[in-house]
Amino acid sequence: MSVVRDTGKRALVPPFEEEHEELRATIRRWVESEIVPEQGEWEERREFPRELFDRxxxxxxxxxxxxxxxxxxGGDMIHDAVWAEELAAAGMCGGVGAGLGAHTGIATPPVFNFGTDDQHERFLRPAIRGTKIAALGITEPGAGSDVASIRTKAERVDGGWVVNGSKTFITNGVRADFLVCAVKTTSEGGHHGISFLILESDMPGYEVTRKLEKLGWHSSDTGELAFIDVEVPDANLLGDENEGFKLIMANFQWERLLMALGAVGAMDWCLRKTIAYAQEREAFGRSIGSFQAIRHKIAEMSVNLEAGRAMTYSALRLLTSGQDALREVTAAKLFTQRAAVDAADDAVQVHGGYGYMREYEVERALRDARLGPIGGGTDEVMKEILGRGFGL
Ligand SMILES: Cc1cc2nc3c(=O)[nH]c(=O)nc-3n(C[C@H](O)[C@H](O)[C@H](O)COP(=O)(O)OP(=O)(O)OC[C@H]3O[C@@H](n4cnc5c(N)ncnc54)[C@H](O)[C@@H]3O)c2cc1C
Structure with a gap:
């Protein structure tokens, strides 16, 4: 059940520098010592402890x-990139990664980028301190890929808005203290009629209607939410009124790149785990790693990992140097999410019957990876973006 240990040292690949590699080693030590030994129980319990945010x-x-x-x-996006990749590479389960990642990677960035000083104090500072948990609420029962068709409505009243509607599939949705929430602020909605409001879970009318049971990501709380006449003050408008679509699009680029980094980390973990198993397991009097079919499968896993890593780092370099990286981020997201499912499936196959067993963890990796081609924009939507980019 071991994983091939890497030395923690790797060649410096731009945009990563020495300080980023030090951070990588710190994150790896933390995940391996404080999370991996506990996460099996958290998966069973369908929730990781809230105290993990404090830690x-x-x-x-x-x-x-x-x-x-x-x-x-005081770091930058590259530090955040290390965080996203290393959580997965160190063997953290998808559920814990999703809960922490939704907080740091998709829910707090819009507050930082579009928020007022007052919002920074009321929401971002406590989120950084771990005393408030954040979630991002875009998806609704009737609107996923078609973000512009959301129906949750915010009606203007004196001093703020009254919100009615619902959200679903919201990571951290059950215990979030605040929700960065997309709402319709014109009767037509759509690209020029969506705004963001920060909804607080203790506002009257804000209800968690369901905690969802899922194929993977078991230890993350995925919630369904309902809003019935929730009164939201003016001070909770995030960004400009009716300009919410811009916020969604800006956020998507980073979310998709973080997902690609997470998939690269997960593929790396699957590969090391599979090599270790192939070295240990014997059949027909020899290690299974000596069979050509197994060696070749592992070789293919390594090629996909390197291809995914190269695409993802290239997109990261472009994005962090302020260039347009829509095509590169989209391609990296598309390629890595499916490749990570394949890597986990290969890992299960090499583990044989043991791969199907809970204790060997690769079955969890396969279940966790399956969300990649769906969440944050499906494979089909990524292909649409790429295809249209060629003027088709
Ligand atoms: C565990 C989990 C956690 C999540 N966390 C969050 C979260 O924190 N916040 C949040 O807002 N959302 C979250 N989501 C939602 C996620 O982003 C959506 O599930 C995703 O965007 C897809 O939307 P949908 O499920 O409604 O699928 P649909 O949009 O209904 O798509 C169904 C199928 O139709 C295809 N399709 C749709 N449109 C097109 C098109 N134009 N061309 C071709 N094919 C198309 C899709 O590719 C897919 O195969 C989460 C989802 C899950 C499962």
Missing amino acids: AAELGFLGLKYPEELGGQ
């Missing part, structure tokens, strides 16, 4: 890319 905050992980004035570490 991650204490270690500075919830504020890596935020300024020190707000309680962050």
Whole structure:
């Protein structure tokens, strides 16, 4: 059940520098010592402890890319990229990665990028400290890929809005203290009629209607939410009124790149786990790694990993140097999510019957990986973006 240990040292690949590799080693030690031994139980319980946010905050992980004035570490997107990749590479299950990642990677960035000073104080600072958990609420029962068709409605009243509607599949949705929520602020909605409001879970009319049971990501709480006449003050409008679509699009690029980094980490873990097993397991009097078919499968896994890593790092370099990276991020997201499912499936196959067993963890990796081609924009939507980019 071991994983091939890497030395923790790797060649410096731009945009990563020495300090990023030090962070990588710190994250790996934390995940291996404090999370991996416990996560099986959290998966069973369908929730990881809330205190994990406190611990991650204490270690500075919830504020890596935020300024020190707000309680962050003063790093940048590359530090955040290390965080996303290494959580998965170190063997963290998808559920814990999703819960922490939704907080740091998709729900707090819009507050930082579009929020007022007051919103930074009320929401971002406590989120970095781990005392408030954040979630991002875009998807609705009737609107997933077609983001522009959301129906949750915010009606203007004196001093703010009254919100009615529902959201589903919301990561951290059950215990989030605040929800960065997409709402319709014109009767037509659509590209010029969506805004973002920060909804607080203790606002009257804000209800968690269901905790969802899922194929994978068991230890993350995925919620369904309902809003009945929730009164939201003006001070909770995030960004400009009716300009929410811009926020969604800006957020998607980073979310998709973080997903690609997570998939690269997961593929790396699957490969090391599979090599270790192939070295240990014997059949017909020899190690199964000596069979050509197994060797070749492992070789193919390594090629997919390197291809995914190269595409993802290339997109990361473009995005972090301020260039348009829509095509590269989209391609990296598309390629890596399916490749990670294949890597986990290959890992299960090489483990034989043991691969199907809980204790060997690769079955969990396969279940966790399956969300990749769906969440944050499906494979089909990624292909649409790429195809249209060629003017077709
Ligand atoms: C565990 C989990 C966690 C999630 N976390 C969050 C979260 O924190 N916040 C949040 O807002 N959302 C979250 N989501 C939602 C996720 O982003 C959506 O599931 C995803 O965007 C797809 O939307 P949908 O499920 O409604 O599928 P649909 O949009 O209904 O798609 C169904 C099928 O139709 C295809 N399809 C749709 N449109 C087209 C098209 N134009 N061309 C070709 N094919 C198309 C899709 O590719 C797919 O195969 C989460 C989902 C899950 C399962």
